[in-house]
Ligand SMILES: Nc1ncnc2c1ncn2[C@@H]1O[C@H](COP(=O)(O)OP(=O)(O)OP(=O)(O)O)[C@@H](O)[C@H]1O
């Protein structure tokens with residue numbers, strides 16, 4: 217669940233400076249989310265396909281991921297054509313399907329999935345830690361970056377703790393059902409996790425103090441922009457400008 | 466010369482019972498001491514007092530000949546005395562092994578190029594050469610221990626305090642730890658439940674119970 | 687419920703982003719350097735809690751606990767949840783990039799309100815006042831979050847009204863479950879570790 221299945225690759229995209237990827241994904245998402253032009257969406261789709269090929273990722277893994285996330289979007293897309301006011305093109309008893317509603321739903325479906333795929337291809341292909349590192353260099357407030365580092369680091373420890381507790385509870389023949397007793401058991405589980413985490417946070421802080429921590433984090437490594445990265449960010453900027461013109465014309 | 470000297474230390478947790486009462490202890494330069502004792506007698510508490518993570522309600526903490534009271538006093542202490550925690554997950558918080566080991570030296574203000582050398586040298590010392598880019602939370606329990614040890618050694622301490630270092634080590638890794646410790650030329654204080662291990666790596670062993678140290682050989686648990 | 691990219695209108699997205707930026711700035715100002723590890727580790731615990739699915743009839747729902755997070759973290763709920771949502775977007779693609787602001791606001795702002803309403807009750811320290819605080823935190827946390835999602839959809843377009851109604855209805859059983867769970871957790875924490883709640887016995 218907490219794995220980063222797409223992060224460990226060795227492709228053109230994987231080796232790209234994470235700062236470029238974050239900025240690109242961010243602007244791409246904004247442009248695509250706000251456009252109402254099919255031509256812009258087509259160009260965005262073309263781009264996503266190119267990036268997909270460059271990541272050398274497995275098509276099935278990506279599609280599986282996209283499918284899982286689509287539940288809410290699909291619900292919307294099914295309801296919208298019937299609830300949107302406009303020119304009726306099909307009537308089924310009291311339900312009326314409108315042309316505007318149909319296109320609206322189609323746009324939402326395309327936009328959501330284009331951005332979603334772009335996030336997978338550009339951002340999920342980096343480890344969270346290098347993303348956080350890149351955010352630091354993009355001048356995101358340092359406390360926020362430190363929070364990302366720590367939160368992600370300890371999610372794993374706490375998740376393992378949760379699994380252990382859950383196993384122990386199951387060994388004592390607990391079977392979750394829809395009743396108060398079940399909810400109380402889960403509440404105890406979460407409360408123990410919170411207390412354990414709180415105690416752990418005290419020990420972690422002490423361990424840091426022992427190694428000379430005084431509130432600021434020294435950065436050990438820095439990113440280096442290669443010529444390839446520079447050329448690519450230029451190309452990416454041109455593409456984004458082009459997309460923005462198409463999208464907002 | 467005594468590097469660590471505790472005199473008449475009393476300590477109780479807020480809203481808790483008294484853990485230490487009138488405790489005396491000293492460690493001389495070059496000494497290697499082992500401590501055993503039942504769970505919950507205050508071994509971890511005792512170690513934390515030495516590095517100033519807990520402040521005793523009464524008594525004197527004298528480290529390297531100076532009495533230490535304030536946080537600034539202990540800042541210097543902590544650069545000289547490395548403290549390894551019972552659970553390595555409490556200690557290792559950086560994404561990669563290299564950053565983990567660099568954290569202490571960078572806090573001490575050592576320049577970055579120098580730190581890079583320290584990182585690879587220390588990793589070699591604990592037998593984890595080439596582990597620089599490994600992700601800390603994905604290491605095995607034994608590897609985490611060794612990285613935690615390396616992160617302390619990188620600060621070039623004069624004394625090590627190890628709280629149950631064999632916790633999750635298999636016999637192979639215990640052997641590795643024994644050989645690392647015997648190669649080091651510094652004083653240390655080890656809390657452990659493993660008598661055989663303590664006898665291998667320390668010269669003197671104590672049994673700690675009811676806030677008192679008794680020589681281990683006069684005591685037969 | 688997290689809203690994906692590509693659905694909401696620009697004014698809604700921008701409003702959400704601005705409000706979350708404000709809340710996050712306030713939260714970060716209150717966050718001292720020394721308490722960064724503590725806040726982060728508590729947010730990790732909330733993140734893990736949100737992965738827990740509890741049964742509801744033939745299906746199941748995952749815990750949200752934004753009211754409880756609010757009680758424990760106050761304004762710091764904003765940065766904590768912003769990060770949790772960011773991680774969810776990258777790790778599982780729940781939510782979205784352009785909706786990060788809106789989604790954070792939906793979860794965090796009700797949490798902050800719960801903080802201000804429930805703290806006086808916790809200070810009283812009687813078991814029933816703590817239980818009441820738990821129930822209120824869940825009701826405020828979940829119903830406001832649902833209401834915000836519904837409003838954002840309606841502001842985006844009239845065509846979303848049926849969906850918005852559906853969203854509201856779907857939140858009702860979650861409110862009940864979260865109310866029970868939050869009340870029990872608060873009583874547990876108050877007994878075992880009142881420091882977490884910022885009330886010392
Ligand atoms: N933060 C705390 N607040 C209150 N009481 C505490 C706290 N930490 C420890 N104690 C209590 O103080 C006593 C000594 O604890 P300590 O951790 O020092 O024991 P220990 O000898 O290291 O035990 P172990 O062998 O299990 O590691 C125990 O009874 C414990 O319950």
Ligand SMILES: [Mg+2]
Nearest residue numbers: 508509551628
């Ligand atoms: Mg101990």
